[in-house]
Amino acid sequence: MSANYNWQAVHPLYGVPISVVQATEQPVIRCDVRQRHTLPSRSWAVRISTWINTDYFLWSLCAGLADYRSDEEWTNTFDTHYRKTWDEIQARVQEIDGQYRFGVPIPMPPVMKAVVIHHSESGPAETFTVRPEARPSHLVPQIASMSRYAVWGLLRFVSERQSSMPDQFDVVLDMSRSAPSNPVDTQMDQSVARKGVPQGDSKDDVIDAYYHFGN
Helix, strand or coil: CCCCCCCCCECCCCCCEHHHHHCCCCCCEEEEEEECCCCCCCCCCEEECCCCCHHHHHHHHHHHHHHHCCCHHHHHHHHHHCHHHHHHHHHHHHCCCHHHHHHCCCCCCCEEEEEEEECCCCCCCEEEEECCCCCCCCCCCCCCCECCCCCHHHHHHHHHHCCCCCEEEEEEEEECCCCCCCCCCCCCCCCCCCECCCCCCCHHHCCCCCCCCCC
16 A cells, blocks of 8 residues: 555545555555453554454454453453444455445444554554444435544555554543444445544543553
8 A cells, every 4th residue: 555645635435545445455464452451461452454344453452352361251242242243344344346346334342442552663652543433324415534543644654654564552442331233234424524534632541551561
């Protein structure tokens, strides 16, 4: 994915940056995922290689944490309440090719936010706060902007780094306590936030107790 794309241009139907829709390949990142205040594992067990929209990214983190089984309570919760929905999402995404994937309706994920942190070898850490967003209906004629909490600021950061190896991130999830009620085919809320793609995020919105993971 080229770093020269115009990340502010929004696809009017899918509500994602046109640069993402036009890209011929998508970058890979590895995430060490946990719920807030749990001990770090430094496992980099969750691999993200498909970028469809913000809610799909958050579902991928939740499913990855469950599959790694480092948090048995979350694994049991996910398998009981969310596994079927995630399997349906995956099946739908895999059966659709090309840019039409960006139009797949994704239910709201079982997470209130994800704090995604990249520790630089030199300089301060880069922090992105990603929150679920209501997906627009296909009946919405024009989408002109994106939420500041969308995943695209993170993807832009990864793309512009153009690292030869997958970037590694510490991720802290703030989980929702309620089971999902929307099936995959449920029409999504038509509201769309009206703020641009971020370079980073406000420090005031990061987890209340910050942990430096690893050495």
